[in-house]
Amino acid sequence: xxxxxxxxxxxxLGERLESLRRQLPPTTHLLAVSKGQPSxxxxxxxxxxxxSFGESRQQEASLKQQELADLEPLDWHFIGRLQANKAxxxxxxxxxxxxxxSWALAERLQRIAAEEGLSPTVFLQVKLRPDPGKTGxxxxxxxxxGPRLAQLEPLxxxxxxxxxxxxxxxxxxxxxxxxxxxxxxxxxxxxxxxGMSNDWPEAVAAGSTWLxxxxxxxxxxxSAEP
Numbered sequence: 001x002x003x004x005x006x007x008x009x010x011x012x013l014g015e016r017l018e019s020l021r022r023q024l025p026p027t028t029h030l031l032a033v034s035k036g037q038p039s040x041x042x043x044x045x046x047x048x049x050x051x052s053f054g055e056s057r058q059q060e061a062s063l064k065q066q067e068l069a070d071l072e073p074l075d076w077h078f079i080g081r082l083q084a085n086k087a088x089x090x091x092x093x094x095x096x097x098x099x100x101x102s103w104a105l106a107e108r109l110q111r112i113a114a115e116e117g118l119s120p121t122v123f124l125q126v127k128l129r130p131d132p133g134k135t136g137x138x139x140x141x142x143x144x145x146g147p148r149l150a151q152l153e154p155l156x157x158x159x160x161x162x163x164x165x166x167x168x169x170x171x172x173x174x175x176x177x178x179x180x181x182x183x184x185x186x187x188x189x190x191x192x193x194x195g196m197s198n199d200w201p202e203a204v205a206a207g208s209t210w211l212x213x214x215x216x217x218x219x220x221x222x223s224a225e226p
Contacts, residue, residue, distance in 0.1 A: 013041070014048050016217050024211070028204055031077055033196075033214035035060065039067040041218060046071055054098070054212055056080025058089050065093060079212055081135065088112050091120060098161045098193050098212070101125040101135040103145065110155050119154040123161035123193045126183065128176050131165040139183055146187050159191025159209070160184045164199055173199045177206030 033054045052075040055061035078094040100122045127136030149157045162180045164173045177194050195203025197216035
């Protein structure tokens with residue numbers, strides 16, 4: 001993977017990270033979405049105190065994990081749509097999965113995790129508004145499955161993940177995130193993976209515990225920043 005320059009004192013990466021940290025409550029964790037970023041930029045983020053990184057392509061992540069193996073162990077999160085044929089590899093590489101979007105996938109992950117001796121944290125992806133490009137459980141489906149979630153060991157269902165459809169106004173995004181938070185409380189789940197670079201303030205206002213930020217942290221991939 002192509003390498004880029006490391007952070008300097010004037011690097012916008014450090015400025016963005018510091019600004020975000022000032023604005024986030026202590027209950028909200030920052031997940032750096034590093035897909036498409038060279039491992040050198042991730043090194044720069046690690047030097048600034050980042051430890052949690054989100055990837056959506058298993059092969060890209062595998063290469064980065066090799067390139068960053070000399071660092072202290074990092075906290076790797078899988079945030080992309082999980083294909084069944086990639087399940088074993090993803091479970092071996094990631095401690096947290098944000099996109100468990102069906103019961104069939106849950107059962108497959110449960111079986112493979114047991115075979116591998118793993119106990120990953122998982123977020124259940126919930127689809128709260130019509131969105132042709134997204135998958136996920138419906139709210140009522142999750143309510144019906146509620147008692148069965150405790151039977152998914154060695155998987156550890158810890159929370160809900162949702163993505164706001166494009167085109168929603170700010171109040172609509174806030175309402176969606178608040179609905180997701182209420183559903184998590186109803187199901188007894190404590191964590192919320194909500195909010196990306198374009199809508200994280202609304203997610204924080206609704207109680208998100210994990211923000212998935214790419215361009216808000218690293219800048220536009222087409223930018224000329226170092």
